[in-house]
Amino acid sequence: MISTIAITTAPINYQRLVEEVRTPAAGAVVLFLGTVRELTAGKQTLSLVYEAYTEMAQKQMAAIAEEAATRWPIAKLAAVHRIGPLGLGEVAVAVALSTPHRAAAYEANTWIMEAIKARVPIWKQEHWADGTTEWQHPSS
Amino acid sequence: MISTIAITTAPINYQRLVEEVRTPAAGAVVLFLGTVRELTAGKQTLSLVYEAYTEMAQKQMAAIAEEAATRWPIAKLAAVHRIGPLGLGEVAVAVALSTPHRAAAYEANTWIMEAIKARVPIWKQEHWADGTTEWQHPSS
C-alpha cells in the first residue's frame, strides 16, 4: 500500500511516483508538487537549500504515511522530499496517492502535506537575489 | 494562464500537462487523475465508454477553467477529458494547475473536478464483466 517514502538529493521523478500509485482498485489519483517559487513576500529567490535530519525525517514521513492510511481508504501512496540545493521551479516535495473515490484523495493529500510541513525535520534556507541567505523557521 | 483544454480520444499524457503548469511563479502544483476503477458497488467493470457532445463539452471545460481562474490565483491550468473506450486503470480525466501557495491548488482542483462532473456533457457507459452495458446518469 505504501511504496516509496524517501528523502533524496536527486531530482524527483514524479511520473514514477504517479505510476506507482495508479491501480484499477482506485478511481482517483492526486499528485502534489511543491516547487521552488521565485517570489516570497516580494523578495526574489535565487535558489533554496534544504537540510534534513535525514534518518528522523525518513521515519516521520513513514509515520505520516501510515497514519494517513488509517484515516482514509488509501490504495497506494508514495512521498519524496528532496534536500540539498534546488533551483527555481524545481520540485522540492512530491506526494502521490490513490483512493477509490475522489474526495478522499484530495483530503488525504492535503493532510499529508500539512503533516510533512509540521513534523518532518527538514529546513529551508533562502538564497535571496540580494546575496543574503536566511533560514526559514515558522513562529520562531 | 489557461493552456490545454481538450476533449480527446487519445491516451492522456498527464506528464505533459504537469510540465505545462509548472512555473517559478507558483510554489504548488496539484494534478488530479480520474482512472477507470475495476469495482463499483461490488460490480466488476471490464471497460468504460465515454461519449461527449464534444463542441459543448469543450466550451464548458473552458468556461469552468475561466471561472476557476477568477476564484483562485491560478498561475497555470490544463485540463483534458478522454472519450471513447477505456480499459481498466486508464486515465479518463486529468486536471493540472499551479498556484503560488498550497491551499488554493487543492481547493481549485477539487472545485474544477466537481464542476466537470456536474456540467460537462460527457457520459459514461459501464461495460460490466457479466456482458451487460449501462449508461450512468446520476439522479435520473
Add this chain to the structure above:
Amino acid sequence: MQVAVLLFARLKELVGSAAVTLTIPSAGTVADIRAALGDAYPQTQPLLAHLLIAVDKEYAAPDTRVLPTSEVVCFPPVSGG
C-alpha cells in the same frame, strides 16, 4: 415548426437514434421540445424529469425560444470525470 434534435447516451439508446425531428409550435420553447419528445417517444418518459436541453451549445432554461436554425440537443444528467 419542425426542429432537428440531437440525442446522447441513454436517451439516444432509448429512442434508437442519435437525431430526431420534433414538431413544436412556431414560437416554441425548450419546454415544448421536452413535451414533444415525451409525446413522440413515450419510452423516454422515465428520463424526462431530469432531461437537460442545450440550445446552440449552452444549457437552456425552459422558456428559451427555439428557432428553426437553433442547434437543439437533449441529454440525460452528465457522468464524466
Add this chain to the structure above:
Amino acid sequence: MQVAVLLFARLKELVGSAAVTLTIPSAGTVADIRAALGDAYPQTQPLLAHLLIAVDKEYAAPDTRVLPTSEVVCFPPVSGG
C-alpha cells in the same frame, strides 16, 4: 554527565558548529538539555522558546530522560515542503 548534541539549520549557524557537548545532571532530561544549550551558547536564546528536541529520532517531551547513549538533536521549527 556529558551529552553530545547535534544541531541543525539556524541553530547550527548561530552556534557555529553541527555538534556540541553539553553538561547536564546525571539523571538529566530534555529540559536540562534546553537550559544547558542556552547557558553555554547565549546567542541561541531567541530560538530557545520554540526549539524542538529529538531523542533517538523521536520528538521528546521536556521530562524525557537523557542517557549517555541517547542520540540528542536540537533544531528550530521545521520548514520543509
